Amino acid sequence: MYKSYLFHCSPPKLRIYVLLYPEIPYHTMNSLPNFDKIFPKGSHLERKHAILNVTTSQEVRTMGNWHRSFGVYGVAEDNGKLLMIQCENDPYKQKWDLPGGKLNDDETLMDCLKRNVAEIGGKPDITANLGVYDFLVGYPFLDKRILQHITALFYMSVDFSAEKAVPLIFQSEPTKTRAYQWVPMDLLTDKNATPAALKAAEILQK
Structure with a gap:
């Protein structure tokens, strides 16, 4: 009776906490700061499917606590x-x-990927669609607490040999390119890599 009363009368965030971690005694869940301990800034939400597969998951979707972002990413392997x-x-x-990166207004998926690869000085040759995935990340942003990061992944090769045009005297200097690096997939962990990077490594290592 006590558990039932607490579950139905506690705030929505606390009820989600209970659903995620039923093994934790109910009497320890008397404050919302506990929720922050479970979903610290920059962490991946563990047991995501436990949220999405329960009836009360609709409460998670409608309580206005999510910030949504959509991005396009290239997967190049060597x-x-x-x-x-x-x-x-x-x-x-x-x-x-x-x-x-993030898809801009009035921009196709391919244009978005080409623009972002150009920022590291490359030209992509996109050969396959690896799928669309979403990841939940604890991230306080404005009045939101959770980031739903939706990502479209495309397999590609990248040509870095293209010569950069020399700007004319009246043109501004070209934007400095971002640094890139080839990183061994077996060194990637949730501590040093994004969820999208880990998903790409998982797909390629199957």
């Missing part, structure tokens, strides 16, 4: 290594990520 860049901003700051 002898067991992935073409990677290092994230400069939260929620993945300092982690390895695939070349790519």
Whole structure:
């Protein structure tokens, strides 16, 4: 009776906490800061399917606590290594990520990927669609607490040999390209790589 009363009368976030971690005693869940301990900034939400497969998951979807972002990313492999860049901003700051980024307004998926690969000085040859995936990440942003990062992955090869045009005297200097690196897939973990990068490694290693 006590458990039932607490479950139905507690705040939505706390009820989700209970659903995710039923093994934790109910009497320890008397404050929302516990929720922050489970979903710290930059962490991947564990047991995601436990949320999405329960009836009350609709509460998670409608409580207005998600920030949604859609991005396009390229997967390039060379002898067991992935073409990677290092994230400069939260929620993945300092982690390895695939070349790519957020889809802009009035931009196709392919144009988005080409634009982002050009930022590292390359020209992509896109050969396959590896699918669309979503990842939940604890990330306080404005009034939101969770980032739903939707990613479209495309297999590609990249040509870095193209010569860069020399700007005319009245043109501004070209934008400095971002650094990239080939990183062994077996060195990627959830501590040093983004969920999209880990998914790409998982697909290629099957």
